[in-house]
Amino acid sequence: MSKAAEIDIVSVSKMYGATTAVHSISLKIPAGSYCCFLGPSGCGKTSTLRMIAGHESISSGDLRLGNIVVTDFPPARRSTAMMFQSYALFPHLDLIDNVAFSLKMKGVTRDIRRAKALDILKLMQMEAYGTRRPAQLSGGQQQRVALARALITEPEALLLDEPLSALDPFLKIRMRAELKKLQKTLGITFVHVTHSQEEAMALADLIVVMNNGRIEQAAAPRTVFERPATAFVARFMGDHNVLSGKVRAISDNVVEMETAGGQVFTVRDIAQQVGRPIDIGIRTDRVRLAPPSEKGLGFQAVVSNIEYRGASVKLTATGAGSDDFTVIVSDADHFRKPVAVGDAVSLSWTLEDVVPLGQLSA
Numbered sequence: 001m002s003k004a005a006e007i008d009i010v011s012v013s014k015m016y017g018a019t020t021a022v023h024s025i026s027l028k029i030p031a032g033s034y035c036c037f038l039g040p041s042g043c044g045k046t047s048t049l050r051m052i053a054g055h056e057s058i059s060s061g062d063l064r065l066g067n068i069v070v071t072d073f074p075p076a077r078r079s080t081a082m083m084f085q086s087y088a089l090f091p092h093l094d095l096i097d098n099v100a101f102s103l104k105m106k107g108v109t110r111d112i113r114r115a116k117a118l119d120i121l122k123l124m125q126m127e128a129y130g131t132r133r134p135a136q137l138s139g140g141q142q143q144r145v146a147l148a149r150a151l152i153t154e155p156e157a158l159l160l161d162e163p164l165s166a167l168d169p170f171l172k173i174r175m176r177a178e179l180k181k182l183q184k185t186l187g188i189t190f191v192h193v194t195h196s197q198e199e200a201m202a203l204a205d206l207i208v209v210m211n212n213g214r215i216e217q218a219a220a221p222r223t224v225f226e227r228p229a230t231a232f233v234a235r236f237m238g239d240h241n242v243l244s245g246k247v248r249a250i251s252d253n254v255v256e257m258e259t260a261g262g263q264v265f266t267v268r269d270i271a272q273q274v275g276r277p278i279d280i281g282i283r284t285d286r287v288r289l290a291p292p293s294e295k296g297l298g299f300q301a302v303v304s305n306i307e308y309r310g311a312s313v314k315l316t317a318t319g320a321g322s323d324d325f326t327v328i329v330s331d332a333d334h335f336r337k338p339v340a341v342g343d344a345v346s347l348s349w350t351l352e353d354v355v356p357l358g359q360l361s362a
């Protein structure tokens, strides 16, 4: 069993000609953790993963794996292995030879490398398929083989680029559970790139949310969800309403925020200055259809859309400068006293449900 490596990314940037894809990011990924890089297309997550793997050069900054600075090392000299989105299996080789390939490159004799490949295929419950070719496998099986091929080098960190994107929704959820189990069994560091917040929440110990080549937040899933650091994170993770305004007054740790339309909301516990722009996040499942208990903790809105979701109902409302303020109510609450499109409603929340967000998104 290989050991796990801490990955230390120190002020790393990536430039492609005049384009800066990654802007001086710094991050420590603890040894043995499951880390997900999450963000929209083009945010720089794949470039970051490829720099960790050594498939892309680091334009500036340093990368440390365990105790070794590997910034200029080629992929084979790093203790990492990468599993690609396309699986990149060789169509003309059987599974054992596919899995054993990197050992062949290292000059390991045929018998030893095939025996080792079979061991890893066993770990992936694929030993019965050793003599098949990749085209004779389902998508999920191909993925297991691709994983086996990456793991045969006994890496200290496994790097996965959108590993589940080629699978159908059911298989995606099954393989997600298998990945998590595998990471626990092996105990090595996993770094997994995804654009799915659901996938990151399900898998990660550490979620790194990226936007425009920068890290917006790196924290445990629950922290990212409950205390999103920025308006971007709150929007990207979903399930939050974001309201924007300017700080109007501050007293006793309570900040008053005024929207462009003159609506005033209260927020607590933040260091702010009067006149500065501010965003707040309010969880969609914490909003109630009731008049606010205090001024600044709700507003009047008009229901613009209703979606039935089974266990819950999603209401969209217009008011306070927002035309898509979302409220998730349980099906029981909704059907006890249904509202209709066009109804005027009072929306409210408590001061605890208001999350001040760090920066105003452009």
Ligand SMILES: Nc1ncnc2c1ncn2[C@@H]1O[C@H](COP(=O)(O)OP(=O)(O)OP(=O)(O)O)[C@@H](O)[C@H]1O
Pocket (backbone or CB within 6 Å): 016, 019, 020, 021, 039, 040, 041, 042, 043, 044, 045, 046, 047, 048, 195
């Ligand atoms: N080889 C390249 N040459 C030039 N620009 C590139 C190259 N690779 C990536 N980029 C640019 O760098 C930025 C970040 O790309 P990257 O692939 O890292 O993002 P990503 O978040 O992984 O996106 P996706 O989810 O679409 O793969 C993008 O603007 C992209 O167009």
